[in-house]
Amino acid sequence: MSVTDTIESIVAAPSAKADFDVERVREDFPVLSQSVNGKPLVYLDNAASAQVPRIVIERGAKYLREEHSNIHRGVHYLSQKATTAYEGAREKVRRFINAREARECIFVRGCTEGINLVASAYGRKFVGEGDEIVVSEMEHHSNIVPWQMLCEEKGARLRVIPMNDAGELLLDEFDALLNERTKMVAVGHISNSLGTVNSIKEIAVRAHKFGVPVLVDGAQGAPHLKIDVQDLDCDFYVISGHKMFAPTGSGVVYGRAELLESMNPYHGGGSMIRTVTFEKSTYAAIPEKFEAGTPAIASQIGLGAAIDYLNGLDREQALLHEEALLAYATENLSAIEGVRIIGTARDKASVLAFVIEDVHPHDVGTILDREGIAIRAGHHCAQPVMQHFKVPATARASFAFYNTKDEVDRLAAAVEKVIEVFS
């Protein structure tokens, strides 16, 4: 389904929400039932890291208790068991993002490592002096700095798709950036600092006209949207497990097989080789070519379990619920005098960034914490976004499907309290 046009329809028809039983879903997340500073925890820092449901915790624990061994190496029982679970998780990922083949899904520690992998393995091979890489103004630092490092090394140039003051990319300007020197377009699916949902399909169509591959930073996309890499027609899609209810240390680089095959290896070491002599080594086929060393087996199996969990939800209803929360929170915070919302794109998901007049976001974060509310305060690893909006930092509430309307009410009340303390 599309995220567009949902907010108004939900506000107009509140009964749509009733189909999603948020209280039952909350019971699946043990961490949510605790108190913080004497108050029930309100966890609104999902864009930084999402919480983990019981079945993911139990799957990881079962692996460590009963199945742990190194993978792809032993002929013994446990190694086989671990390998099966690990490769099973890869197949779950394939289905989750609708990749053509499981070997197109490389396991990495998270988005940061994933983008570094592509910047290094694709960039070292295909980017040269005078070439250009296109990113957007709203990128997370992890989708800027790896490309910047590549450009420095190669004498290439980083170009930036600008955005308007609502936080929407200017696609006409994007067209003007594309040329025969462009070697990669790297953009986020959903902005972690603004909540903007970018139209990846549109970006891919325009980039492909010039034969330029498109990498999508899916850190915020995968937890919220239904991902179909074939439908998006992107060339790389990068995922962080811990942002989609899996343990830290799990993640995926999806890449089109022919691209992955044509790229240099990334890390050298065990598992990624075919033959090794002191004169020369030859490399394994994908995905092993990019998975040197013993991976985070328990975490990646946990990612598989998180996908099982998401598949067990009605994801359309979950998304509608999130959209309704975002709309409700936007309405409530906007109504408070002195609050300014940063990021007002027409197509938004999950993230509500704001500033309060004459109050620094860090002070907002500390006072909300005393109320048991977890938000993020700072530049959200997106300093160019802060520069665009001329703020040193923002406060950011970010939602998951397990958040509730009551929690939004507590957020709004706590924001009122901040204003009272500083008045």
Place this chain on the structure above:
Amino acid sequence: MSELSELYQQVILDHNKKPRNFHELEEANRVAEGFNPLCGDQLKVYLRVEDGSVREVTFVGSGCAISKASASMMTQSLKGKNREEALVLFDEFHRMVIGELDIEAEPNHLGRLKIFNGVRDYPARVKCASLAWHTMRAALEGEQSVTTENLGPAISASQAAEMADQ
């Protein structure tokens, strides 16, 4: 855990709203910049040091209430201090906010600065309170900039030890 009002005391809120000595200092002979890259806070501390004593001290920059109030009160308490006295104050302030100086038990020169004692209960805010002080020390020592990333780990050694003992 302390009450919120212990961190955001009226005096701190007042200094945040109306920071003292909050301007550039043309006659400064020592200047340093301080950055907290984690939150984007930055400030500049200006010193005029004569005959080994701080004659004037001012600051400019942006940051949260804790960092602004800390800088503001620091400028007030440093005026007239000689280099050694300033460094003793730095040390005492720093140890207070990381929880390694008990202001009731250990004799000290902190005076009104004791108002920042509540910061010890907010480890995430220690660098906010100490940024101005680190920057002042850098200026005094003739360094041009300081960044909180180089000021040690996010929790103090005593907090880490407490955790490791559990």
